[in-house]
Amino acid sequence: MESYKTLEIIQKTPDSSVFHLILNRPSQLNALSLDFFVDFPKALSSLDQNPDVAVIVLSGAGKHFCSGIDINSLSTISERSESGDRGRSSELLRRRIKSMQAAITAVEQCRKPVIAAIHGACIGGGIDLITACDIRYCSEDAFFSIKEVDLAIVADLGTLQRLPSIVGHANAMELALTARRFSGREAKDLGLVSQVFGSKSELDKDVTTIAEGIAAKSPLAVTGTKAVLLRSREMSLEEGLDYVATWNSAMLISDDLIEAVSAHMTKRQPRFAKL
Known part of the structure; x- marks a missing residue:
């Protein structure tokens, strides 16, 4: 399996189809460097194309999940974008932002479910990252902040686009404008996470069990x-129903359906072929 500068991929249990994708810069509190934005979509694509992978669990090494964008990376982007021509400088900066956005959107483009297991800090770019995930869980010690306004920038990697549909427009506006820190318990109350676990070890154990299920x-x-759920965000009810009808007309009649019905009738666990 390919190695990455900022990430680690682990299959914790042999023959398991749950793979763990770990932010692996613990000494920098897993701050998102420029290398991360190269590594991350590559790693997701690799896991997506691997038939042995069914579910991906995203977590962070060390004491924190993610402390946000690496400040050195912001400085580097700014320096590289400076030139004598304001138009060309702005066009280059826009391309860099779009490339970084695409790295986060790779979570949604991955066919396999991506579950975020969050402990400690989840700040700025970390929020961008988890809002793109399909399911989010955290430990009791987790805390969150949409920090960008405190750095005099507008969050631009997806939080302002994805968070309102998760926690509601008014809550997203308040959190983004104040940049205040909020707890895992409040994140649960807001709907940002589905469940809060008592410790990181409990989080890791139970999320792995959920992923295995x-x-x-x-x-x-x-x-x-x-x-279908991702596409339905952009559609009216009627359009969404039409889309899923078309999807199922292509996918419904499958060996998986036959196996599921057979397993139910004979009261056994189904066994599905890899995808």
Whole structure:
């Protein structure tokens, strides 16, 4: 398996189809460097194309999940964008931002579900990252902040676009404008995370169990559910229903359906082919 400067991929249990994608710069509190924005989409694509992978758990090494964008990276981007021509400088900066946005959006483009397991700090770019994930859980010690306004910038990697549909427009506006710190418990109350666990070890154990449960289901049904839910955000009810009808007309009649029905009738666990 390919190695990365800022990430580590681990299969914690042999023969498991749950793979762990770990932000691996603990000495920098897993701040997102320019290398991360190269590594991350490559790693996700590799996991997506690997038939042995059914579910991906995203977590952070060390004491914190992610402290946001690496400040040195912001300085580097600014320096590289400076030139004598304001137009060309701005065009270059826009391309760099779009490239970084695409790295985060790679989570949604990955067919396999991506579950965020958050402990400690989840700041700025960390929020961009988790809002793109399909499910989010955290430990009791987790804390969050949409920090960009305190750095005199507008959050531009997806938080302002994705968070309102998760926690509501008014809550997203308040959190983004104040940049205040909020706890894992408040994140649960807001709907940002689905569950809060008492410790990181409990988080890791239970999230792996949840991921294994999803991985045991039909991969056609799981990847299809993710795809339809994501597409439905952009559609009216009628358009969404039409889209899923078209999806199922192509995917519904499958060996997975036959196996699921057979397993239910004979009261056994289904066994699905890899995708």
